[in-house]
Amino acid sequence: xxxxxxxxxxxxxxSGVACVAESPKESFNVEKAAGYxxxxxxxxxYLVAQDATKGQHHICVIGYVExxxxxxxxxxxxxVFWREGNRLTLWEPAAEGFEPKDSxxxxxxxxxxxxxxxxxxxxxxxxTYKKSVAWVENxxxxxxxxGKSYEILID
Numbered sequence: 001x002x003x004x005x006x007x008x009x010x011x012x013x014x015s016g017v018a019c020v021a022e023s024p025k026e027s028f029n030v031e032k033a034a035g036y037x038x039x040x041x042x043x044x045x046y047l048v049a050q051d052a053t054k055g056q057h058h059i060c061v062i063g064y065v066e067x068x069x070x071x072x073x074x075x076x077x078x079x080v081f082w083r084e085g086n087r088l089t090l091w092e093p094a095a096e097g098f099e100p101k102d103s104x105x106x107x108x109x110x111x112x113x114x115x116x117x118x119x120x121x122x123x124x125x126x127x128t129y130k131k132s133v134a135w136v137e138n139x140x141x142x143x144x145x146x147g148k149s150y151e152i153l154i155d
Contacts, residue, residue, distance in 0.1 A: 026065040035093020041101040049105035062147035
């Protein structure tokens with residue numbers, strides 16, 4: 001039985017909820033990519049900007065290589081899942097002349113999973129901002145499998 005069938009059987013019969021599976025995207029490690037380093041200070045700066053409470057915070061980062069619209073090359077992006085904040089944030093590499101440690105806190109896509117995520121893809125409508133629960137779960141699961149986890153202490 002192939003992986004997709006196992007995933008689908010698991011989703012449909014174990015949870016009672018239909019799931020959406022995406023084909024695996026090409027991934028990369030943000031620690032080895034220009035525009036993201038230093039990673040730990042960038043994550044800490046993001047948490048401080050989000051007014052994170054004092055204590056230990058758990059973050060998972062998955063980097064994706066995506067085709068640029070029109071097929072003119074590829075672009076690196078990352079998604080950052082902050083467990084305690086229940087947020088999924090787009091992390092694009094810092095542009096030349098900008099500090100990588102500040103790039104994450106100025107994200108153009110910072111999803112509050114409780115507010116910006118819909119139960120079904122059809123509910124997204126014409127929104128260019130909202131995402132479906134299935135999409136969010138796919139990114140979170142992919143992050144656990146192929147991403148990098150961090151524990152950041154805010155004191």
